[in-house]
Amino acid sequence: MQHYIAFVHGEPGAYGISFPDFPGCISAGGTVEEAVSQGIEALHLHLEGMVEDGTPVPAPSAVEAIRANPEFAEELDGAVVTLVPVVTPAGKPLRINVSLDEALVAQIDKAAELAGVTRSGFLADAARRALRVA
Template sequence: MLYPVYVHKDENTAYGLTFPDFDGCFSAADEMQDIPQMVQEAVELYFEGEDMALPQPSSPEQWLGDDRFEGGYWLLVNIDTSKINTKSIRINISMSESLVNRIDAVAKKQHLSRSAFLAKSAELALSDEY
């Protein structure tokens, strides 16, 4: 989904990135070609562990006249929203009773619910894949 990103740069500085649709979210990129990657990373971190609705993208025209966005320029950057959707969904899975018991025991030691433990374990396993 294309979101507006405000880019500002002074001499001898990185490209500063501000996201008007994500209040308080910002980033920087040393090189212009790094902007899309830094945008994606910043937005993923912004939503990490949060239960916020993903806003619809605004347009740069909506921000004209806003003092925070003067002296730079706008880019529309494609953000992979599938990586930042924070809405939890219920799933139904089957596993052996002994495995469920082991999961519950470890989750309890970590002060986690079964769901939180499984989500954390899946995140760890998938982080090696990407």
């Protein structure tokens, strides 16, 4: 799992989040926590798009390098700097064998069907969500 730098700025009721390693990838929320949560989702979607387009995903910048870069001086002013955990999508499926309780598999299959996705897709999405908050 990698961690990318995020800038959170704003005031109560209106917070924004941006990622210096991914210009244009921004989000917002009414609270700092909501902005970070929405930012994680935005960054994940941004990374998925990069992988689908064949665009290389940059390695995370070091906090010290961002702080020393005059290009980010304005964004850093008054911002909270945080690290956001990301599992970079690899774009290549890998078949695995797992053992789950039969009743749980039935519930997963029903939920996947309702969501219009496969069992694998459902489990992958659930794992991504769990890893984003870890």
